[in-house]
Amino acid sequence: MSETIKNRYEFVVLFDVENGNPNGDPDAGNMPRIDPESGLGLVTDVCLKRKIRNYVETVKEEEPGFQIYIREDVPLNRSDRTACESLGIHETDEKKVTEGLK
Known part of the structure; x- marks a missing residue:
């Protein structure tokens, strides 16, 4: 990975959670974050980044170029x-x- 990334990459992460808490709110006793209008759960960008980092660490482990x-x-x-x-x-x-x- 000696070459600097020259392009911007965007991606979408889709996941489905039923009867779970993918992103608890520490200010509300770790209750799920919920959109008050739709009643759907919310997941913050920080939570998604952490899930992606954990995935990379698990799958690539100590492979060169993939260390966090x-x-x-x-x-x-x-x-x-x-x-x-x-x-x-x-x-x-x-x-x-x-x-x-x-």
């Missing part, structure tokens, strides 16, 4: 170090990886 940079319970310094090592930037005594990023 910002992950839960993983410090950014560790992600920085892993990314730099994959690009051939190695930490030395006089130069830290984070300084190499700057």
Whole structure:
């Protein structure tokens, strides 16, 4: 993946949930988000992004080019170090990886 994405990609995610809570509202005791006019459930963009990230992590696991940079319970310094090592930037005594990023 050395080439930068040059085009914009849009996609649609369709899913159906029956008797479930795909996107609970933490401000309302984790009750489902519901459109008051139609009575249909709502799913936020953040929830969809998390579902897609989880899917990519599950399906592609440690395959090169598919690692998620910002992950839960993983410090950014560790992600920085892993990314730099994959690009051939190695930490030395006089130069830290984070300084190499700057």
